Amino acid sequence: MIxxxxxxxxxxxxxxxxxxxxxxxEVQKLVxxxxxxxxxxxxxxxxxxxxxxxxxxFIVDVAEENAPSxxxxxxNPEILERDGEISWQEGCxxxxxxxxxxxxxxxxxxxxxxxxxxxxxxxxxGLLAVAIQHEYDHLQGVLMIDHxxxxxxxxTHRKMVKRAEEQAST
Numbered sequence: 442m443i444x445x446x447x448x449x450x451x452x453x454x455x456x457x458x459x460x461x462x463x464x465x466x467e468v469q470k471l472v473x474x475x476x477x478x479x480x481x482x483x484x485x486x487x488x489x490x491x492x493x494x495x496x497x498x499f500i501v502d503v504a505e506e507n508a509p510s511x512x513x514x515x516x517n518p519e520i521l522e523r524d525g526e527i528s529w530q531e532g533c534x535x536x537x538x539x540x541x542x543x544x545x546x547x548x549x550x551x552x553x554x555x556x557x558x559x560x561x562x563x564x565x566x567g568l569l570a571v572a573i574q575h576e577y578d579h580l581q582g583v584l585m586i587d588h589x590x591x592x593x594x595x596x597t598h599r600k601m602v603k604r605a606e607e608q609a610s611t
Contacts, residue, residue: 444478444492446534448608449584449601454535458490458497458580461516464558468498472514472556475500484534486572488579491535499576503568513563518553518577521562529571533585537604539597543588545574 447454461468471494479487479500488499497517504511525547532540548566551573555561565573578584586597 442474443481444474446491449535453493455582456495457582458495460497476512482534486576488576490579497580501572503572514556515553518551520549520551522550524548536585545571549573
């Protein structure tokens with residue numbers, strides 16, 4: 442089922458995700474819904490908090506456009522290491538139409554549970570590392586706008602508030 446993606450400045454985007462205590466059929470259904478929502482958007486990542494579910498859960502798929510899907514599920518993720526620096530042009534499904542250069546770690550090592558609840562560790566770099574950090578931020582209530590300088594932040598905030606007001610009036 443395709444879920445509604447929350448758009449900034451929705452206050453629910455600032456909620457920290459709660460730990461997922463058990464991988465239940467409901468959690469697996471949520472993962473399926475998130476995947477369907479992300480692919481329909483389309484995006485390369487989606488955090489549960491972006492659809493109003495305050496849980497420590499995100500998904501990413503950074504496969505090339507014509508390549509097979511490479512959906513990765515991260516439940517109760519923890520970034521263990523960050524290394525190097527990279528600047529990446531990022532977008533966000535909660536900030537439609539906004540693209541911004543964001544500085545991130547070039548490589549990360551993350552530990553999480555998969556869709557079945559099995560713990561794994563993953564070392565990532567490039568787009569996958571950026572997507573993991575971006576989605577992990579969502580689970581902490583940190584948004585793309587928080588990585589912007591004061592002027593860009595103010596302009597983006599105004600743009601998104603105006604968009605929300607226009608949406609509300611239709």
